[in-house]
Each structure stands twice: as structure tokens, then as C-alpha cells.
Amino acid sequence: MIKAFENYEVWFVTGAQLLYGGDAVVQVDGHSKEMVEGLNNSGRLPVKVVYKGTANSSKEVADIFAQANNEKKCIGVITWMHTFSPAKMWIHGLQILHKPLLHLHTQFNEEIPWDTMDMDFMNLNQSAHGDREFGHIISRMRIRRKLVVGYWKDPKTQEHIAVWERVCAAWADSQDMLILRFGDQMNNVAVTDGDKVAAEQVMGYHVDYCPFSEVMKYFNEVKDEDVDALVNVYFSDYDHDAELEDTTTEGYKKVWNAAKAELTLRAVLEDKGAKGFTTNFDDLGDANVEQTGLGFDQIPGLASQRMMAEGYGFGAEGDWKSAALYRSVWVMNQGLQGGCSFLEDYTLNFNGEQSAILQSHMLEVCPLIATARPRLEVHFLGIGIRKSLTARLVFTSKVGKGVTATVVDMGNRFRLIVNDVDCIEPKPLPKLPVASALWIPQPNFEVGAGCWIYAGGTHHSCFSYDLTDEYWQDYAEIAGIECLIINNDTTVDNFRRELRVNEVYYMLNKALC
Structure with missing residues (x-):
């Protein structure tokens, strides 16, 4: 988008777990891809967001964060909990992460589907307390991060992410200044x-x-x-x-x-x-x-x-x-x-x-x-x-x-x-x-x-x-x-x-x- 940012990217990692079965994981993955595509197509973010998959275990989290540390193009990581993601599985990954972190508290759907919502929907869409669980472990571990709260399609939400991306770019630039x-x-x-x-x-x-x-x-x-x-x-x-x-x-x-x-x-x-x-x-x-x-x-x-x-x-x-x-x-x-x-x-x-x-x-x-x-x-x-x-x-x-x-x-x-x-x-x-x-x-x-x-x-x-x-x-x-x-x-x-x-x-x- 802008020459100063064209060699940078921000990684997007979605938190979930296997408790709700394989079909739920497939839906989480599809929703995450749609969200990342929407963020990139919004025209508001200066740095490209790259979806790095859904993390369902401690090993998956640690592997993704280790890759983020070693990838020069990656200047920061966005995390979002689609379902309830037990926070103990994030500990080892967070301990090794050296890139800036943004915690996005959002939800795939904008409004509650009052007439059709059932237990399957409830199990799948648990950001309301999944993000609180994740926020707890970040706070307990005293890890620095930015928290953005809002619907992911809302321009205000996207603008907060854009600010953080620009700061991440400046931070990455200063590491070899x-x-x-x-x-x-x-x-x-x-x-x-x-x-x-x-x-x-x-x-x-x-x-x-x-x-x-x-x-x-x-x-x-x-x-x-x-x-x-x-x-x-x-x-x-x-x-x-x-x-x-x-x-x-x-x-x-x-x-x-x-x-x-x-x-x-x-x-x-x-x-x-x-x-x-x-x-x-x-x-x-x-x-x-x-x-x-x-x-x-x-x-x-x-x-x-x-x-x-x-x-x-x-x-x-x-x-x-x-x-x-x-x-x-x-x-x-x-x-x-x-x-x-x-x-x-x-x-x-x-x-x-x-x-x-x-x-x-x-x-x-x-x-x-x-x-x-x-x-x-x-x-x-x-x-x-x-x-x-x-x-x-x-x-x-x-x-x-x-x-x-x-x-x-x-x-x-x-x-x-x-x-x-x-x-x-x-x-x-x-x-x-x-x-x-x-x-x-x-x-x-x-x-x-x-x-x-x-x-x-x-x-x-x-x-x-x-x-x-x-x-x-x-x-x-x-x-x-x-x-x-x-x-x-x-x-x-x-x-x-x-x-x-x-x-x-x-x-x-x-x-x-």
C-alpha cells in the first residue's frame, strides 16, 4: 500500500480448542480467513494482515510464535479468541514471543441471531469470555500489548489496528537503525x-x-x-x-x-x-x-x-x-x-x-x-x-x-x-x-x-x-x-x-x- 510498509506484514492467529469437534474448527478457520480478507480490503490498514491459522494447543501456539520471531517481515501479531481457548495453552508461546502483540476483542457476527441461536452457535462463538480468558493470562504474565475492542468491520476498530500497525513498522525500523x-x-x-x-x-x-x-x-x-x-x-x-x-x-x-x-x-x-x-x-x-x-x-x-x-x-x-x-x-x-x-x-x-x-x-x-x-x-x-x-x-x-x-x-x-x-x-x-x-x-x-x-x-x-x-x-x-x-x-x-x-x-x- 505504502512504500514504507510494503515489506512488512502482521500475523493473525485465532484461538480455539478441539473440544467442540472438527466441524467447529473448520468454521473457525473459515471465519478467520474472511475477517483477515475483510481487514485487508478495508483500505484502512497500511500493513498487510496474514492469517497464520487457528491454534488449538500449546505446541501450535509456540510454533507459530517462534516462526513470528524469526520472520523479518513479521512486525507484530494479532490474536483473537473465536471460541473459548484455555489460556494455559498460550503460556509457552507468550513466553518466547518478541514481536509486538495486539489482542483483538471482537466477534465474527455483529448481532446476536435471536431467533435461531442454539447451543452449537453458543459453543462456536465464545469471544465474549474466550477473550477474557486470554486477557487474564496476558495480564498475569505482565506482557505488554495493545487491546482493541470493537466489531472487526467497524471503521473505528480498523483505525485502532492501523495506528498500532504504523507504530509496529516504526519499531521494526528502529531495530536496525x-x-x-x-x-x-x-x-x-x-x-x-x-x-x-x-x-x-x-x-x-x-x-x-x-x-x-x-x-x-x-x-x-x-x-x-x-x-x-x-x-x-x-x-x-x-x-x-x-x-x-x-x-x-x-x-x-x-x-x-x-x-x-x-x-x-x-x-x-x-x-x-x-x-x-x-x-x-x-x-x-x-x-x-x-x-x-x-x-x-x-x-x-x-x-x-x-x-x-x-x-x-x-x-x-x-x-x-x-x-x-x-x-x-x-x-x-x-x-x-x-x-x-x-x-x-x-x-x-x-x-x-x-x-x-x-x-x-x-x-x-x-x-x-x-x-x-x-x-x-x-x-x-x-x-x-x-x-x-x-x-x-x-x-x-x-x-x-x-x-x-x-x-x-x-x-x-x-x-x-x-x-x-x-x-x-x-x-x-x-x-x-x-x-x-x-x-x-x-x-x-x-x-x-x-x-x-x-x-x-x-x-x-x-x-x-x-x-x-x-x-x-x-x-x-x-x-x-x-x-x-x-x-x-x-x-x-x-x-x-x-x-x-x-x-x-x-x-x-x-x-x-
Whole structure:
């Protein structure tokens, strides 16, 4: 359906038992096939569902789940109990299952056939208590899962499954995710750093350092004709002043050099199989680049903007957690229309109930969230090792609802913090030519910003117009990390109480382990 998901599949396993005879098993199998076909034909699920049969014994369950673990295309398992399926037969399979699990509580028939229902029908259609039996053993075994309750043909039910599928795809993608850091953390910042070993253990992705001396090897291999071609793409895809196309001007030179930097970064990432990267604007190669040519003559902001739009994870100033999270946001966002971006809390606008936060960065905001066609511009940037004219895309974001998220390292656990936000119309910034968004954190500035700070949230976050709290709750459930949601239902008192309760829970959990 969507390129990002075409190599993935979700397995569907139906629970039953042989108590009711072979004819019942045949009917269960037929109903299950019809349900899977209906789900796939609904047009709502981004990942294909594959029916893997009816499980009637402990051995059958364990065999199917072992196969799921070993099949790379399988990114998750959906279970449903058509009849009463004794839960002890699921124990060994659940003990070995390493893929995300969704428990679907549904029924093949929509309504009770009041006039014709007999004991045979009752024996066959026992989801009402079969799913409770299965739910009990999952809860007793403390197994993480998503529970979807509703009729399988209902669009709402299918949409909940679709959300989970997208999260499973992002999770699968992160299990072989490599993030390259071009430069280290900057200026002793705490919140953008953390335990890379723990992150790989918990969330799957690997973070490596790539010295700029190695980047220069790729830089020197970039061909001028390839740079020329990319510059022409820039001029075709983005609004710009005509004088930028004058090859004798400093502006053209900066655009050309920005294109060479993009081609360099692409070459490094493609060669190493990386899905994301971080930059450091104090580490761009030789400080005397104008004389030696051994480095980038500007921060690679334009490259970062364009590469984010294509799915590369990005984090500024060495923020590897944001780079990895943005890649996952982009994967979940595939096929949806709103767009997503890495963003930073830039400055505040106090205006009563309309008090808001300007979101931007020096340059690196993804054009997927632009309200109109971006403009390619060149302006002086007076920060970092390269205080010089710098190419960038300038735009403002769409008006609408969205959600932003970040992951922080709390020492004994990772914490996912999520905030629903309302993007509003910004005012012009004639002297600040950057890409930007302006939003009011829900439920309002005071509570939203306050709770984010109470939770230890970062000044960087990963934003999407399309994702919802449900996506992030599913992500945290699969990853087994703490999840804090800030939305219109949040109050400061309740949120602080949740923080205290969570602290006790995770301290006790660590002690018991």
C-alpha cells in the first residue's frame, strides 16, 4: 500500500480448542480467513494482515510464535479468541514471543441471531469470555500489548489496528537503525545526551560517531556536475530570488556549497547504512575552510531540512535521541498528509489565553510542515564556527492540531513525553529568515509548558500533524518505557501526582528486578 510498509506484514492467529469437534474448527478457520480478507480490503490498514491459522494447543501456539520471531517481515501479531481457548495453552508461546502483540476483542457476527441461536452457535462463538480468558493470562504474565475492542468491520476498530500497525513498522525500523553523529554533544547540554548503550538495549537503535575527517573523504569525491544538477533541483522546487541563479554572486556560491554538503552527507549515510544523523555547528571541518577547502563553509541546514523530508532522522547539536525519534515519527507518518518535523522551543509570546511558543531552529525545520511552497534564501548566520552567509528554506507551518514528543533519559528509565498542541497563525519575521511554527501547548500555555518542564522535557521535540496520543501510547507500550501525556484533560496537580506515582513504581520495579 505504502512504500514504507510494503515489506512488512502482521500475523493473525485465532484461538480455539478441539473440544467442540472438527466441524467447529473448520468454521473457525473459515471465519478467520474472511475477517483477515475483510481487514485487508478495508483500505484502512497500511500493513498487510496474514492469517497464520487457528491454534488449538500449546505446541501450535509456540510454533507459530517462534516462526513470528524469526520472520523479518513479521512486525507484530494479532490474536483473537473465536471460541473459548484455555489460556494455559498460550503460556509457552507468550513466553518466547518478541514481536509486538495486539489482542483483538471482537466477534465474527455483529448481532446476536435471536431467533435461531442454539447451543452449537453458543459453543462456536465464545469471544465474549474466550477473550477474557486470554486477557487474564496476558495480564498475569505482565506482557505488554495493545487491546482493541470493537466489531472487526467497524471503521473505528480498523483505525485502532492501523495506528498500532504504523507504530509496529516504526519499531521494526528502529531495530536496525544507525544514527551517525557528525560531532559530539554541544556545550555540556544534559538533556540531549544520555545512555546510548541503554537506548540500544531498550529501543533498538545504535549510535555511532563519525569524525569530520572521515566526512571529508566523501566531500572530496563529490563531482561538480552532480552539485550543479542538485542546484538546479533547488531552483526548480523552491521559490527564490532570480539573482540567486547568477553564478557570479556570493549567494549562488553559498547555494552551490550547500548542495555539495548535502551530497556529502547523503554519501556518508548511504555508504554506512545509516537512517539518521546529528550535527554540531562547532565541528564542520577545517576552521580555515575558505583557504583550505577542507570543510563545510556553512552549517548544513538546507541539507538537514531536505533529508528530513525524505525520512532521515535528524537531531541538532548532537541530539541523537531526537534523531532516532524523528525517524520513527516519519515512518509512522507515511501515507498521511500533515507532515512532521524536528523542532525546538525558540522563544515565548505572552498573550493571555493565546500565549504561545515559537518553534524553530537556526535552520533545520522540515519542509513537510510548510503551509506553502518554501523559499530558498541565503542570509548571514552569526552562530557557531561558521559565521557566514548560509542557505536555507524559509516558510511557516500550517495552522492545525498536532502532537509533539520527546524522549529523555531519567537515569533509571527512559521517559516519553507527549504534548498535544494547537498550531496558530504566526506574524511575519522580516529580520529572522528561518522556518518556524507557532503553537499553544494544550490545555493552555501555563499548564502545557509547566507540565513539560516538570517532566524534564527537552527543548527539542519531534512534531507531527497526523499522529495522536494513541500512537505514542502504543509506542511506549511496545518499548516498555514510561509515557506521559499532556493534553486538554491535563491538570498540574494530577500531572505532578502521576510523576510521583511513576517514580515510586519505577524505583520498586528496579529493586524487584
